[in-house]
Amino acid sequence: MxxxxxxxxxxxxxxxxxxxxxxxxxxxxxxxxxxxxxxGCCGFPVKSMDSFAAxxxxxxxxxxxxxxxxxxxxxxxxxxxILSEAREYLEDEKLxxxxxxxxxxxxxxxxxxxxxxxxxxxxxxxxxxxxxIRDKIVTPLASLEFGIHYGCHYMKPTHAxxxxxxxxxxxxxxxxxxxxGARPINYPNKNLCCGLTIMGTAEDLSFRLAAxxxxxxxxxxxxxxxVACPSCCIAYENNQRLAGKRAGKEFNLxxxxxxxxxxxxxxxxxxxxxxxxxxxxxxxxAEKLIP
Amino acid sequence: MYKFFxxxxxxxxxxxxxxxxxxxxxxxxxxxxxxxxxxxxxxxxIDKVLxxxxxxxxxxxxxxxxxCPQGIKVTEILWTARAxxxxxxxxxxxxxxxxxxxxxxxxxxxxxxKKREKSGLTAIQEEPxxxxxxxxxxxxxx
Numbered sequence: 458m459x460x461x462x463x464x465x466x467x468x469x470x471x472x473x474x475x476x477x478x479x480x481x482x483x484x485x486x487x488x489x490x491x492x493x494x495x496x497g498c499c500g501f502p503v504k505s506m507d508s509f510a511a512x513x514x515x516x517x518x519x520x521x522x523x524x525x526x527x528x529x530x531x532x533x534x535x536x537x538x539i540l541s542e543a544r545e546y547l548e549d550e551k552l553x554x555x556x557x558x559x560x561x562x563x564x565x566x567x568x569x570x571x572x573x574x575x576x577x578x579x580x581x582x583x584x585x586x587x588x589x590i591r592d593k594i595v596t597p598l599a600s601l602e603f604g605i606h607y608g609c610h611y612m613k614p615t616h617a618x619x620x621x622x623x624x625x626x627x628x629x630x631x632x633x634x635x636x637x638g639a640r641p642i643n644y645p646n647k648n649l650c651c652g653l654t655i656m657g658t659a660e661d662l663s664f665r666l667a668a669x670x671x672x673x674x675x676x677x678x679x680x681x682x683x684v685a686c687p688s689c690c691i692a693y694e695n696n697q698r699l700a701g702k703r704a705g706k707e708f709n710l711x712x713x714x715x716x717x718x719x720x721x722x723x724x725x726x727x728x729x730x731x732x733x734x735x736x737x738x739x740x741x742x743a744e745k746l747i748p
Numbered sequence: 749m750y751k752f753f754x755x756x757x758x759x760x761x762x763x764x765x766x767x768x769x770x771x772x773x774x775x776x777x778x779x780x781x782x783x784x785x786x787x788x789x790x791x792x793x794i795d796k797v798l799x800x801x802x803x804x805x806x807x808x809x810x811x812x813x814x815x816c817p818q819g820i821k822v823t824e825i826l827w828t829a830r831a832x833x834x835x836x837x838x839x840x841x842x843x844x845x846x847x848x849x850x851x852x853x854x855x856x857x858x859x860x861x862k863k864r865e866k867s868g869l870t871a872i873q874e875e876p877x878x879x880x881x882x883x884x885x886x887x888x889x890x
Contacts (some may be wrong), residue, residue, distance in 0.1 A: 466856040473867045492870075497878050502846050502856045505830040510886035517878070532852070559885050563878060613810035624814050649772060650809040657842030658804035665776055666807070689824075734867070 460580075461522040462490035463531035463540070463689070466498060471695075472532075478716040479532050479577060481729040485593065485720075486585060490530060494523050499536040500543070513601030515543030516556045520568035528573040530580050532716075534686040535654075537576045538610035544574055576611060578685050578715055579621055582629045585627050587636050593730060595724040597638030597670035600745045601681075602673040603718070605641045607692070608686035609650050624648065634683060637722035641683070646673050651692035661703070667692045668704035672725040680742050681711040683718055690714065694736050711737045721746075758790040758825070760818040765810035767822045773805050780805045782812045782822050789825065798833040804840055854879045 468476050483490045485574060500514035518540060522529050531537045547553045547570055557567040577582070581590065607630055612622035622629045625648065631641040652666030674682055684690050692700075694712035701708040713735070720730045732739060756840060767782040768774045774781060780802050788797050797803060800853040803826055812822040834843060854876040 469864065469869070469872055470857045470860050473864065473869065476869060477867060494873065495856060495875075496852055497875060498850065498856060502850065504827055506834050506843060506847060507883065507886050508828055508831045509889050510882050511831075512885060513882045517882070562885060563881050604792070609807070609809035609811070614813055614821070624811070648811075650807045650811075652807055654807045655773075655805060657774075657846075658801075659777075660842050662805055663807075666772060702780055731867070 458486060458528060458585075459489045459491060460530040461493050461496075461525060461527040463499070463518065463522075463529045463533075463536055463574075464492070465531060465533040465536040465606045467535075467687035467691070468532055472714075473688055475532055475687055475690070475714045475716065477731035478714055478720050478725075480720055481695045481725055482720045482723070483577075483718045485723060485725065486528075486581075486590075488580075488585065491525075491527060493521060493525065493733060499504075499533075499539045501505075501535045501539045504539065504696050507523060511539070512543055515554060516547060516568055517560060517563065517565050519544060519572045519574075520557075520560055520565045522572045523568055524566045528575070528660070530575055530577050532577050532685075533688070534576060534595075534608040534610040535688060537574060538617065541619075542614065544570070544572065545617045551677055568575070576685065578611070578630055578633060579618075581633055581719075583621065587632060590633070590719065591636050594637060594722045596688070596722055596746065598718070598722050598746065599638040601639040601742065602679045603628040603634060603641050603681055603683045603713075604644055604677060604679040605647070605672065605683045605715075606635060606651065606685075606689055607648075607720060608684065608689045611685055613723050630683070630685060633715060637718055639718065640681060642677060644671055644673055644677055651686075651689040653688040653692040656692075656696075663692070663702045664696070664703045667696060667700040668706065668708075669706045671697060671710055672704065672706060675706075675708055675710050679695055680745065681713045681739070683715050685715050697737060709737060711735065711742060713739070749862075757820055760788060761786050761790060761820055762818070763787060764817065766815045766817060770811050772809070772811070773807060777805060782826065784823065785826060785829070786820070789829070793828070794832070795836075797829055798836050798838055801840075803829050803833060811816075848850045850876075850879050851883070852876055 486550040500511035504511040656663045853874045
């Protein structure tokens with residue numbers, strides 16, 4: 458099991474605990490995530506500047522993975538959506554031919570359309586399979602209750618993602634987290650966007666979106682929110698105090714990456730899961746786990 | 749610029765408003781109405797859309813696209829409208845900063861290798877030249 462690891466821009470700078478926990482989890486699962494130094498920006502931020510430049514950036518990454526003969530696994534939902542969309546656009550032979558002409562000019566081999574793109578969670582669900590994860594659980598998290606936040610680009614646009622999850626009733630992350638013994642709860646605004654993409658252009662709306670979900674999950678009394686994207690984590694964890702201030706509330710809701718949760722159940726150490734980098738203290742969780 | 753969505757398909761919009769009624773930004777800010785933006789575009793009043801700051805309120809969550817009974821890629825249209833706004837020189841401050849960082853570092857967020865090494869992660873080199881060349885090539889496409 459060898460895959461091109463698409464790290465993206467946010468994770469290796471702003472979400473080191475996500476990177477650390479993903480690498481260590483993959484290691485004990487026997488999944489080889491190969492670093493590809495040639496990978497560049499996925500094109501997400503560029504899509505608001507120049508649509509064609511954005512497509513070229515995404516296509517370049519796909520071409521690089523194809524040349525190495527590997528499918529892509531990533532951890533950022535934004536990157537996965539943009540790369541998957543590009544993959545879909547490039548099924549059009551005429552467009553692909555045009556894009557390949559440009560790729561040649563920047564010294565990249567042509568892309569023929571063979572690369573598969575999956576978020577690490579989707580890969581665990583579809584390819585690695587949950588029963589194999591279950592076999593490796595050593596510390597069931599039966600006492601814990603989580604509010605899962607999927608992130609819009611995790612499964613949308615659904616056509617680009619091959620309809621692997623249902624945007625109105627998402628289930629793949631719930632199923633993965635359930636395997637650890639923890640209980641994912643249902644809550645009213647589960648499908649709400651984190652709002653981080655408009656932080657720089659409509660700040661107030663962005664904070665209000667984040668605060669709505671933080672308030673809902675705080676009231677539900679969950680042990681933590683569980684996320685699968687660095688941007689969502691920035692919105693809910695890094696900006697938690699600010700979002701609370703705008704809403705006239707004070708939140709204290711731990712935010713965990715799904716990789717940290719699975720790793721915890723598999724007996725990985727706090728250090729191997731980057732827990733010291735969690736900004737909202739997770740001591741409460743730890744206390745619950747110690748019998 | 750219309751390459752990434754089917755302009756013909758816009759004609760299928762019968763203004764049911766399902767995009768707007770499912771939109772969380774619309775719920776918080778009534779001035780943001782995806783169905784109205786589609787209407788303006790299909791009526792040829794695109795300049796009005798490009799000038800307004802409402803397109804920059806879209807989070808690109810794709811809920812509208814998923815809800816459209818006519819299969820119109822609403823998010824994709826609004827996203828393309830942003831790029832068109834930028835081409836027409838209606839550029840939010842943020843994008844000027846982001847493009848500058850992309851051209852300087854090749855990434856949206858500059859690398860911090862000291863922080864990485866402190867956490868036991870290997871250093872990652874910035875590679876700005878690719879972004880620069882891609883923008884250059886795309887520019888010639890117009």
